[in-house]
Amino acid sequence: MASVAPPARSPFAKVSRDIIGALWEPDWRYHVMMVALLAILGWAGFAWIYQIKVGMGAAGINHPVMWGVYITNFVFWVGIAHSGTLISAILYLLRSGWRTTINRAAEAMTIFAVMTAGLFPIIHLGRIWYFYFLAPYPNQRLLWPNFRSPLIWDFFAISTYFTISLLFWYSGLIPDVAAIRDKMKGLTGRAARLKEKIYGALALGWQGSDRQWKNYRRAYLYMAAIATPLVLSVHSVVSWDFAMAITPGWHSTIFAPYFVAGAIFSGIAMVITLSVPFRWALGLEDYINEYHYDNMGKLLLLTSLIVGYAYVTEYFMAWFSGDAMEWESFRWRALGAYAGPFVIMFICNVLIPLLCFWRKIRRSIKAMFVISIFVNIGMWYERFVIIVSALAHEYEPGAWGLYKPSWVELSITLGSFAWFLFWFMLFAKVLPAISITEVKESIAEGVWSPGDKKEDS
Amino acid sequence: MGLAATGRRVELVSLQGSHDDHDREIAEVISLDVAAEAEEHAREEMELHPEALVHASEDADPKSPYRWGMAVDLSSCTGCSACVTACYAENNIPVVGEEFCSQGREMAWLRIGTYYEHAIEEGANGHGDTHGDDPGSDSFHVVHLPMMCQQCGNAPCEPVCPVYATYHNPEGLNVQIYNRCVGTRYCSNNCPYKARRFEWFDYEFPFPLNLQLNPDVTVREKGVMEKCTFCVQRVAAAKNTAAYEYRAVVDGEVTPACAQTCPAEAIVFGNLRDPNSRVSQWAKSGRSYHVLGELNTRPAITYLKEVARGTEET
Numbered sequence: 029m030a031s032v033a034p035p036a037r038s039p040f041a042k043v044s045r046d047i048i049g050a051l052w053e054p055d056w057r058y059h060v061m062m063v064a065l066l067a068i069l070g071w072a073g074f075a076w077i078y079q080i081k082v083g084m085g086a087a088g089i090n091h092p093v094m095w096g097v098y099i100t101n102f103v104f105w106v107g108i109a110h111s112g113t114l115i116s117a118i119l120y121l122l123r124s125g126w127r128t129t130i131n132r133a134a135e136a137m138t139i140f141a142v143m144t145a146g147l148f149p150i151i152h153l154g155r156i157w158y159f160y161f162l163a164p165y166p167n168q169r170l171l172w173p174n175f176r177s178p179l180i181w182d183f184f185a186i187s188t189y190f191t192i193s194l195l196f197w198y199s200g201l202i203p204d205v206a207a208i209r210d211k212m213k214g215l216t217g218r219a220a221r222l223k224e225k226i227y228g229a230l231a232l233g234w235q236g237s238d239r240q241w242k243n244y245r246r247a248y249l250y251m252a253a254i255a256t257p258l259v260l261s262v263h264s265v266v267s268w269d270f271a272m273a274i275t276p277g278w279h280s281t282i283f284a285p286y287f288v289a290g291a292i293f294s295g296i297a298m299v300i301t302l303s304v305p306f307r308w309a310l311g312l313e314d315y316i317n318e319y320h321y322d323n324m325g326k327l328l329l330l331t332s333l334i335v336g337y338a339y340v341t342e343y344f345m346a347w348f349s350g351d352a353m354e355w356e357s358f359r360w361r362a363l364g365a366y367a368g369p370f371v372i373m374f375i376c377n378v379l380i381p382l383l384c385f386w387r388k389i390r391r392s393i394k395a396m397f398v399i400s401i402f403v404n405i406g407m408w409y410e411r412f413v414i415i416v417s418a419l420a421h422e423y424e425p426g427a428w429g430l431y432k433p434s435w436v437e438l439s440i441t442l443g444s445f446a447w448f449l450f451w452f453m454l455f456a457k458v459l460p461a462i463s464i465t466e467v468k469e470s471i472a473e474g475v476w477s478p479g480d481k482k483e484d485s
Numbered sequence: 486m487g488l489a490a491t492g493r494r495v496e497l498v499s500l501q502g503s504h505d506d507h508d509r510e511i512a513e514v515i516s517l518d519v520a521a522e523a524e525e526h527a528r529e530e531m532e533l534h535p536e537a538l539v540h541a542s543e544d545a546d547p548k549s550p551y552r553w554g555m556a557v558d559l560s561s562c563t564g565c566s567a568c569v570t571a572c573y574a575e576n577n578i579p580v581v582g583e584e585f586c587s588q589g590r591e592m593a594w595l596r597i598g599t600y601y602e603h604a605i606e607e608g609a610n611g612h613g614d615t616h617g618d619d620p621g622s623d624s625f626h627v628v629h630l631p632m633m634c635q636q637c638g639n640a641p642c643e644p645v646c647p648v649y650a651t652y653h654n655p656e657g658l659n660v661q662i663y664n665r666c667v668g669t670r671y672c673s674n675n676c677p678y679k680a681r682r683f684e685w686f687d688y689e690f691p692f693p694l695n696l697q698l699n700p701d702v703t704v705r706e707k708g709v710m711e712k713c714t715f716c717v718q719r720v721a722a723a724k725n726t727a728a729y730e731y732r733a734v735v736d737g738e739v740t741p742a743c744a745q746t747c748p749a750e751a752i753v754f755g756n757l758r759d760p761n762s763r764v765s766q767w768a769k770s771g772r773s774y775h776v777l778g779e780l781n782t783r784p785a786i787t788y789l790k791e792v793a794r795g796t797e798e799t
């Protein structure tokens with residue numbers, strides 16, 4: 029919107045122009061992508077309805093592998109949801125300057141990933157029409173859900189995380205949305221009036237007074253403090269879905285920290301994967317540059333090392349415990365029918381991220397993009413390997429079996445990616461994708477300004 | 486008459502993952518000498534600690550006169566599978582056919598596991614590398630193990646259900662409430678015996694099968710978990726009759742379909758709280774063991790080890 033853009037008199041004006049200017053008026057490629065995503069979603073919706081109609085037999089799950097790709101996807105997407113809050117809350121509390129340009133997109137990613145993850149526990153229910161039995165509400169059956177079941181803990185953990193993430197994201201947005209509202213005031217036309225109304229309502233009457241800024245800062249800090257423990261709790265609770273079961277290969281005290289590290293690992297990878305096309309499409313190369321990939325690469329490397337350590341520890345504990353069934357489960361995980369996924373998992377999650385030890389590679393956006401895609405694949409397979417290989421090879425050898433996903437499961441999996449990307453693309457065009465407030469703050473404080481790659485750091 | 490290759494390839498459907506119990510003491514064999522010693526020892530133990538032997542009877546409401554239990558004598562079991570058929574007929578279990586069975590979707594609540602047990606003579610010295618995978622060996626032994634819901638006293642399936650669809654009833658049974666089940670299948674993942682079955686589809690009972698449906702047993706909807714109930718409908722009927730006559734259910738009054746059908750009388754059912762019941766007597770045997778008992782699931786089913794020739798215990 030050329031008419032919106034003020035002449036770039038100062039770096040501050042440039043920031044507003046660049047970020048607000050990236051909104052609206054997408055070109056045809058955007059529309060083609062949205063239509064393609066909706067088409068995939070439609071196909072996945074058809075597969076889902078088919079599954080509801082004929083029964084869970086439409087999926088490939090069987091006896092003994094009663095959880096398959098759906099739960100894999102659930103854990104995968106919850107994991108993706110982790111980096112957002114880590115980057116925005118924990119790095120905020122740690123005063124890490126490099127978070128300012130990626131936190132908004134990472135938080136949006138968190139919210140959309142939770143929205144995707146939340147679908148899977150429902151999709152995988154045998155009798156989806158009774159999904160509300162899982163919710164604690166007063167009812168004529170005089171029944172509460174079973175508070176001993178980790179699935180109920182999940183219900184609370186995920187809904188809490190979603191609520192806090194949404195509020196945190198929204199409070200960060202308020203000054204930026206108000207800036208868009210003010211831009212709209214200067215424009216004529218019915219569309220501008222409508223946008224002014226919508227953004228005005230979202231801005232909650234923000235005027236930018238000293239008093240408002242003071243309260244805003246305080247609120248944001250508290251929200252960050254509230255959100256921080258959730259980064260640790262949510263995936264711990266998800267890991268307990270497995271660790272609380274007695275299944276060999278699941279029943280392990282290492283699961284909570286192991287899953288949290290894995291979640292942050294996969295979340296950072298997804299931020300890298302998404303931000304590369306995103307900065308290019310919105311013309312924000314100055315805002316997210318080598319400096320940011322360098323730092324994200326370090327975080328990726330750290331979490332990869334933790335995950336690799338956890339893999340080794342799991343095997344050590346299985347061997348050291350002297351529990352023949354536990355050891356057999358782990359032996360079979362690496363050498364049995366699911367050796368292929370296991371090898372993919374190990375190479376993608378442990379070996380490839382080691383490349384991040386080199387500064388040159390961390391500072392190469394292309395290399396980071398490729399590495400992050402491998403990590404995404406590897407982390408999906410990690411969940412698959414943990415869930416499927418443990419169930420396929422349990423206590424009773426007579427009941428051992430194998431699992432292969434069906435077309436319904438694969439369609440719905442593909443659909444989950446379409447669903448997630450659809451929301452993300454919508455977000456990129458209706459809300460400021462980078463925090464205007466925080467970028468301006470860092471310019472004012474002289475910490476960092478757009479285009480600065482911090483080559484010397 | 487001659488044989489000619491048709492060129493067709495047919496996948497053979499096996500209902501069992503492994504015929505080797507991997508030294509997990511799932512299917513147990515005992516030699517005759519050791520069995521005799523064990524019986525003697527058990528008898529002495531009984532005299533010293535009569536209260537200690539039937540642990541499973543504890544896992545019911547203290548006020549309940551009953552803790553239903555079962556005992557299966559592997560020595561008597563020939564693996565004929567009459568019990569499996571009887572269970573299908575009694576409990577309205579859908580017969581799903583070859584294709585679904587090959588996908589791991591057999592619905593049998595009771596299955597017969599066949600384990601090739603290692604040679605008794607080798608058992609004493611060999612661990613791990615003498616699995617009974619040598620059918621040519623002279624000392625090769627086959628054990629048939631009827632496996633169904635163990636109605637555990639400390640059941641792993643119960644705490645994980647988010648909607649209390651599986652719960653422990655006052656008589657010690659793990660009761661599955663079909664109307665409450667939403668089908669998370671967590672219970673099955675947490676069942677070490679893999680005794681639970683899931684309704685993958687809405688199954689049909691085409692004529693004339695519909696005429697033999699048991700009116701005392703619900704036909705389950707798709708998306709619901711189910712399993713062996715110890716023929717709870719027969720238990721309920723016996724309790725009703727007994728209540729009309731102002732008495733307790735007596736031993737032998739309840740017989741599940743599997744026990745009723747077994748030609749070798751390898752299965753007995755009864756009240757573990759009655760020390761004189763047949764099931765209690767069997768459970769006190771020197772040959773008795775619980776499958777995967779080390780998991781502390783406290784099963785209500787006691788298995789009696791198969792007696793085989795040889796001199797050592799495996």
